[in-house]
Amino acid sequence: MSSDLESITTGPEYGQNLWMPDTFIVNERRTETHQYPANNEFLRIFSSGSVVRSVRITVTASCPMNFQYYPMDSQVCSIEIESYGYSMKDIRYWWQNVPQSVGISYSVSIPQYHIIGHRLRSVDVLLTTGWYSRN
Helix, strand or coil: CCCCCCEEEHHHHHHHCCCCCEEEECEEEEEECCCCCCCEEEEEEECCCCEEEEECCCECCCCCCCCCCCCCCCCCCCCCEECCCCCCCCCCCCCCCCCCCCCCCCCCCCCCCCCCCCCCCCCCEEEEEEEEEEC
16 A cells, blocks of 8 residues: 555455454344445555444344333433454454444434433453453
């Protein structure tokens, strides 16, 4: 790469030659990748050697709720990101630009509810196969 070139963006086909984490959403019920009008995925390779992979997905996640105190209650829903097979010995997840890593679109709404915000957290989870990093 030229020293004055900061990064190069490629299609996903170059990812076949790179190691990729096996990231999944723990509490997902359904995930849809976007293919129209073209595959919504890219790789950005930086002159420093860093690689960013971006994939556009839509996730439907489970969110158990307790309405015991309805309408005076509040509910907390989460999206939990983890590696399927790589334990903390191999990979750790973290939020890079807290608090800008995640945002809520103003167009998101749920009838009869008010979305009051979001928070980011990272936890270490002990499963039968070892310790895993979860965000």
